Every structure is written in structure tokens, then in C-alpha cells.
Amino acid sequence: MSIWGVIGGTGLTELEGVELLGEDWPETPFGKPSAPLVHGRIGAQDVVFLARHGKPHRIPPHRVNYRANLWALQAAGVEQVVAVNAVGGIHPELKAGTFCVPDQVIDYTWGRAPSFFEDDLEHVVHIDFSWPYDADLTQRLVRILREQGLAHMPKGVYAATQGPRLETAAEIIRLERDGADLVGMTGMPEAALARELDLPYACLALVVNPxxxxxxxxxxxxxxxxxxxxxxxxxxxxxxSLISG
Structure with a gap:
């Protein structure tokens, strides 16, 4: 059975209903991850949880060590990752308290380390990022949201902005014109780094404000x-439900 990885965003610093097996805070070639890796089990499934912003919540989006986070999860044996993101709703259907499982992303961030493949390369590495989220994981998340009767959009375009400030109204008009449905600060380069490591990755986005x-x-x-x-x-x-199923 595969080991699940969960990256918790704002408001999610720990999981409930988990049989805790221990934790460690590994060193990676890119430094330490945001927080210790918490190892546990839900039913018969092993899971590794990582608080993206640290525990306590104190690392701003532009200072998260995304490379160390993804590297540490893979080194721990994680084979698929679900990321939880608190976002703003742009699309009219995305009211506060609703969910979206995005299928596309537009990256507006800058100055973040975007790749594992930068130094001492034998050859340049280009990944196919046409479809940034794993189709099977996203479909399973959508199915669970539907079965649990939770208001959601089954797909959408995630606009990843720099933060930590919230956007201006003019910036949101621009993002909407570009085709974005929701806006957050941590979607990239996290999704691209997961792809570089061949880790299936999906995003469960909770809309917390218009x-x-x-x-x-x-x-x-x-x-x-x-x-x-x-x-x-x-x-x-x-x-x-996702992990135990």
C-alpha cells in the first residue's frame, strides 16, 4: 500500500483521527522542511503530514522552503501528495466556505526557488507541466466532495500570487481576465516541484474569502x-475518506 503525503496550509497544522507513529525533522540537500514530518496511520494506510507554514504557523508564503518540503516527503517514502490551500474566490460560484479542486494553475510568483534542476547539471531538465495536477487524485477528491454533499467546483484555474499581502481589486480583475477562478499564495512552485519528483499531486482548495x-x-x-x-x-x-478509501 502506498504512503500518503498531506501538506497542510493555513488552518491545518495537524490531522485528526490519525494513529501517531512518530515524527522527525530531516535535513535535505535544500535545508530543513517547514516543520517536522508527522508519521501516522489512518485505517490501514500510512500517512506523512507536513505543516507548510510551520508549527506554529509563522512562515509566510514567499519564505516557505518548498524544495525541502517536497524532497523530505519523497525521501520519507511518500508516493502521492494532497495539498490543502486556503484561497480567495474569484469565480462567482466560489463563495466563502466552498471548495475547489483545481485542474490548472497560472504562476505569478517571483523570486522563489522554482526547480530542483539548477546547479551542476549534466543536461537541462524540462518537465511536461501541461496538466499540473494528477487526474486520478483530483477525480477522487471531487467524488468525495460530491458524496459528502459539500459545495464545490470540480475544476478551476488557480492563480498563484506572491503574497504575503492580499491582492488589489485591480489585480483580481487582471487575474479574472487571464482566466483564473481562485487565488492563493502557495500553489507554486509546490505543484511543479512535485512533478519534477514524479509525485502525483492534487490540491484541495478551501475558499476562505471573496x-x-x-x-x-x-x-x-x-x-x-x-x-x-x-x-x-x-x-x-x-x-x-480519501486516505482510508
Whole structure:
């Protein structure tokens, strides 16, 4: 049986219902990952959990060591990865508290280490990134969301922005014009690095706020945290069904 990897984003620093087997904080060729790897078991399935922003939550999106995170998961034997992301909703259907399982991504980030293949290469490496998310994993996530009756969009375009600030209303207009449905700060280079390691990777995105300019109300951390508190319980149920199934 394969070992699952779960990367937790904002609001998800640990999994529930897991039989804990131990943890370690390995060194990689790219430094230490954001947090210790937590090893556990859900049913008969082994799982390794990693808090993307550290535990406690203190690493901003542009400072996450994405390369160390993905390298450490693969070195731990992980064979498929589900990433949880808190995002803003651009598409009208993506209200706060709804889910999206994106099938495409547009990268607007800059200054982040984007690849494992940079130094002392025997030849340049180009990966096929036409379809950035694993089709089988995304379909399984969509099926579970549907079975659990959770409001969701079964596909969408994730716009990865630099952060840590939220976007301007004009920037969201641009992203929407580019075809983006949701916006977050941690989708890249994480997805590309997983592809470089041949790790099947999917994103479970929880919409925690309307994107800038999509609501007449001011975006506040208090409102976002309230949605996260409600939504992360649903996230854990989805992950438990995915991994144990």
C-alpha cells in the first residue's frame, strides 16, 4: 500500500483521527522542511503530514522552503501528495466556505526557488507541466466532495500570487481576465516541484474569502479565520475518506 503525503496550509497544522507513529525533522540537500514530518496511520494506510507554514504557523508564503518540503516527503517514502490551500474566490460560484479542486494553475510568483534542476547539471531538465495536477487524485477528491454533499467546483484555474499581502481589486480583475477562478499564495512552485519528483499531486482548495473587489465588505482576518475554523473540519473529513478509501 502506498504512503500518503498531506501538506497542510493555513488552518491545518495537524490531522485528526490519525494513529501517531512518530515524527522527525530531516535535513535535505535544500535545508530543513517547514516543520517536522508527522508519521501516522489512518485505517490501514500510512500517512506523512507536513505543516507548510510551520508549527506554529509563522512562515509566510514567499519564505516557505518548498524544495525541502517536497524532497523530505519523497525521501520519507511518500508516493502521492494532497495539498490543502486556503484561497480567495474569484469565480462567482466560489463563495466563502466552498471548495475547489483545481485542474490548472497560472504562476505569478517571483523570486522563489522554482526547480530542483539548477546547479551542476549534466543536461537541462524540462518537465511536461501541461496538466499540473494528477487526474486520478483530483477525480477522487471531487467524488468525495460530491458524496459528502459539500459545495464545490470540480475544476478551476488557480492563480498563484506572491503574497504575503492580499491582492488589489485591480489585480483580481487582471487575474479574472487571464482566466483564473481562485487565488492563493502557495500553489507554486509546490505543484511543479512535485512533478519534477514524479509525485502525483492534487490540491484541495478551501475558499476562505471573496477575492479583492468581489464583495462590498472589507476583507478581515477575523472573517477569514471564522471560515477556516468551520471549513477545516470538513477538510479533515475529506482527507480521512480519501486516505482510508
Amino acid at each position: 477575492a479583492a473587489g468581489k464583495s462590498s465588505e472589507v476583507i478581515t482576518m477575523a472573517a477569514i479565520e471564522a471560515v477556516i475554523e468551520r471549513g477545516m473540519g470538513q477538510v479533515k473529513q475529506v482527507l480521512a
